[in-house]
Amino acid sequence: MATTSAKQKIQHDQMAPLDGPFRFACDPSVPCFKECCRDLDLILTPYDILRLKQGIGLTSETFIERYVVWDFSHEMGFPTAKLKMSDDDSKLCPFLGKDGCDVYVNRPSACRIYPLARATQKHARFDRTTDAYFLVRESHCKGFERGREWSIEEWKRDQGLDDYFEMNDLWTAVVCSPFKERRGKLSDNDLKAVFMAAYNPEMFRKFVFHSSLLDRIVIDDGEVEKMKSSERQLLKFGFAWLRFVLFGESTIKLRD
Ligand code: SF4
Ligand code: SF4
Known part of the structure; x- marks a missing residue:
């Protein structure tokens, strides 16, 4: 075609x-x-x-x-x-x-x-x-x-x-999170998170690998390695992270 x-x-x-x-x-x-x-x-x-x-x-x-x-x-x-x-x-x-x-x-x-x-x-x-x-x-x-x-x-x-x-x-x-009803319109900070995780993998990569995020969440070593080499994998993680931070969904687990 x-x-x-x-x-x-x-x-x-x-x-x-x-x-x-x-x-x-x-x-x-x-x-x-x-x-x-x-x-x-x-x-x-x-x-x-x-x-x-x-x-x-x-x-x-x-x-x-x-x-x-x-x-x-x-x-x-x-x-x-x-x-x-x-x-x-x-x-x-x-x-x-x-x-x-x-x-x-x-x-x-x-x-x-x-x-x-x-x-x-x-x-x-x-x-x-x-x-x-x-x-x-x-x-x-x-x-x-x-x-x-x-x-x-x-x-x-x-x-x-x-x-x-x-x-x-x-x-x-x-x-279309099923939890979107419980919160109002996105704030400026929410929007910054969306632009970074969904539309700016270069910036999101810095955030993921140069902050304490990975120390605070439960995540498989294999997934971390994949995210290092694949922006597609990083984007997938970004979607899960957005559902967690915007809507409190259990797509990310915090360490005890
Ligand atoms: S309008 Fe012509 S060029 Fe466009 S999708 Fe249809 S067949 Fe293809
Ligand atoms: S990207 Fe642009 S040129 Fe390519 S198929 Fe879509 S509309 Fe056409």
Whole structure:
């Protein structure tokens, strides 16, 4: 596959529940190739940003300065990162190149999943999630008229979605904590914690390894070693730490 659309202002009449295979192809031969990578309301999850900044070779701070606009409309004040489109009338995605997506290997989740949409339901009592999928048929997209048939599982595999779903679901568990009702909007200090743990692994690394945090919590040596070498693992720990400090969840255990 080449570039896929990431249009997120989806109209409800463009979505239909998906209960079987679907036909789709997106490659340079489609007449609409690259047309969808503009004027997008494209949410970037913390893991999207991590992968993109690693792929481009930037620090989180520089990546965010260049490519992110923040939306604070979340009821609790959680910041939502969105990809900054070009300032001119074309409003192109900054990663759209001559031959398609320049960051294809690390493209965001929203670009990967199209033409599907996923809704998840968390069953707190059984600690499991169920997914429902929808087909999003945007009128300008000619990808439905060609290509092979895909099952949902085949599409997920082809687009590398399981890894993104795992990380994005962990982020959703922070933003949609079942304990969020017992506290009000995030304070300035809470926000600093969110920006550090979810969006700035370089700063969070310093906090984890150069403070007394690791002496005060119960944590496996193996996990500490993994965090030293993997920003992905550090981000996972950051999500658990945020649930602990923001909502008092038992995702982190203090030593006696
Ligand atoms: S990141 Fe790539 S696939 Fe996504 S909108 Fe930009 S150019 Fe298109
Ligand atoms: S086929 Fe659809 S996803 Fe692919 S470039 Fe055309 S509009 Fe975008």
